[in-house]
Amino acid sequence: MNSISAISLSGLQAAQTRLNSSAHNIANGQTEGFRRLEVQQQTQADGGVSTQVDRAAAPGEALVTDVVDQLQAKNSFLANLSVFKTNDRMLGALLDAKA
Template structure:
């Protein structure tokens, strides 16, 4: 696996976590909306060269007309874990960028 593949995997991870965070934020914003059905975000891996993809679908759990099916605690936990996942992928991308800079400096010398 090449360095560019590693960086592309990190980018797909950041995109997936950003989408996951957006879904959690949308759920939190609509928690008091009557009849709102929360959005579920599924993250799945891609075959070679790797990476992840997300699918956002409405929840299949029961929603009553006078309330929503949003649990604020789980939405906050989703938001926090998405932020941590984004940070981890950003660190991997930055490491790849640093390695790329080292390779370019070696090539110039």
């Protein structure tokens, strides 16, 4: 199993990928023939998450989907950041107690 830091870091990276993709979709949605970026997330057996970015099969925009995805990615980023910070504080407290 990966460390808690590694698991939360993979969540941070996945959320950043989702934010970047949805921002790209919003910025380019009005471009003729534009095919959206779609992010697939998959849990890893040893903890964490991996992402894959693909182009949509057909051109077109989905503004509501992209805005909702940005909000979900933001909340996911903040949750994983909180886990990362808490783990760091706990490790520091354990090291202080051991010394």
